[in-house]
Amino acid sequence: SASFSSVPFDPWRRPTHDDDDDDDRDGDPPPTTRGPKTLRRLHLRRSVLSQSTGSSLVEWGHTKVLCSVRGPRPFHCSGLSHGGSGGGNGGKAALLCQVRYLSQIGLRPESLARRSFVGDASHAGAKLPKDVLSTSQDAAPHVSSSNSSVAAFPDETHLSRLLHDALSPAVMSDGPGGNRAVDVYVHVLQSDGGAFGAAVAAATLALADAGVGMRDLPCVGCAAVMSAGGNGRERVLADPSEDELLRAEGVVTVAMMPNWREVMVWDQCGRMSVEASREAMEVARDGCVTVAKFLRNCLLEGP
């Protein structure tokens, strides 16, 4: 849409949209900005749901993610995890991860269209024609019984799979007394870029809140590579927001266990040069370490 290319992009003054809450202010205090390596404001809360064993709420900038953990419970009565995303252990999952966008509102249709994992990314235009939004969801009442819009489902499965990959090395599911099964349910209330990062942070907090033993605190850092522009060098931005993600050439997402210094997930999409990819990886890793500090603080001192 027109607004993206008309406003020049300055990596040293990335808007944080913190003043989005007051629409009728005439922008009297100037909108706050952040530099290329600054992460967004992080807000972590533990134990927010009374009916879940462990729960957490993470606000990462404007991305809001809620996570609930059930378990740990003995392996053989894990009723909900029949052949879940366990993969190689014979169809029985020790860790079931599920990421869901809150139906209709978790994800903007335009980001779904542009960065969706469905189909070819080169069709950058909106793949959802306008009448899809207004007619298909309403004309088929049985579709609304599912928890998410159909178009977001591949994204959700991809994120669930990534979450499982990020958490399973860290969660100790074979404790004394047999294997334990743990269910992790993540709901993205609002996605503003970095939903995966927020999901992993929320899952980590909720797992710790539930008392599941973990080897380390998985964290995620994300970096976007913006196109070269005039001076021929690509810019790497840490922790991109949704608008920045839509303009980026490529995105690198890294999940690692900071103390063990091991990477669990390295997800890269888009095109970038090798140097930019390396720089993005380092930026993402620094982001991980920073987030890990916040997570530890929240667990040790928080409510």
Place this chain on the structure above:
Amino acid sequence: MTSKTKLSSAHLNEGQGEYTIQNETSGQEWILDAYRSLEPRNYLKEFTSQNVRPCGRPFHTSRPITILTSFLKRNSRGSAMVTLGGSDKIGNTDDSTSSSSGTTVIAACTLLVGHPGNATPTHGDIDVLVTASPLSGPRFDIMGRESVDSVAAFYNYPHGSNARAATENDNGNGNHGGHGQNYNCNNNEDGTRNYDAPHPLDIKQLESWIRRTLRSSRYIDPTELGIEPGKSAWRVRISIHVVNHDGNVWDAALLSACAALADLKLPVVEVNRKDGNVRIVDGAEGGIGGDDNGVEAEKKKVQRREGRSLTLGPVPVPLTIAILPSNNNSNDKANKNGKSNPIFLVDPTHLEEDVACGNFVTLVCNTDDEIVDFNKKGSGSRLSLNRISALASMGFGRAKELEPLIVKDR
């Protein structure tokens, strides 16, 4: 439940080592938890016989309500989160040592443009979608349905579950033919048997109830949702998600829908008169100079409609009351003449809802002293007319109390 982190490994090496969070619940709490889970009816009776509820409230008091609006601004145009009881989650309460134990429901509105019906060319529409997930509670499955069959075995509701087992054939309780139960018999004082079992939350029922109530109350004027008569109109889709189910989701869901509608701001739109296309004008583009825009607009045959909030009619305020079956107060001598003397609990928690076994009264009133909706559910209780008018006056009181919460700052 307090939890502390404890370093359980001997060697510390720059953060390496084992941290475990230990839940230090004493033995007494375990016994209480077990009693509450296995015999909820008797557990609740211990409290109601002293005229109080497990959370300490009197019978006719509801939990404090927190409404937080406009917190999902990115993808929706009006949003609200309603919490019954408990502490405010997203707000910055720095002293919350206990987990928030309240029913929490999130509602958000998204807008679509559609074709108005032929009979009502100027009317828009409101649609409601309710979802739940395993997040909401331990009995919810992935699709958001609450199942009670798995826990009915633990409750002392043998006739209800066994009677259903005779027809459904899938209960592991064993089928003893339905009569002559030895340890499981649940006889009332007057000889009748209790056939009830806790009713799960039915989100489809909730959805249609909210839709019906919103449409039949005069809360929203549907002509405000029209854009171009006969050609295009707004369809407001309210997505409601049950975040935490601790009883009384019905109230919380309707309140959140009302608050989200109060928070809704219809955006500025440009209507292209030639082909009827409606385009939402972004806030940034809205402020281009006035005269130029008027001339341009005429050339393009485009017309702007102002963005605005909806004018609201009287707020439909719900009130849910759980009716405990009358055999609970067996100490009451008034049972002699055969009339039931049930206990009414306003704004029930999860435990109280289970014990009530689906006997509720939900009434929706507004401040104009009108009853918008009256719904008595459940087969285990019967109400007299006096009771009904008493409940109605409670409903009106609640409407007066809650309306300023929803329409604040307007």
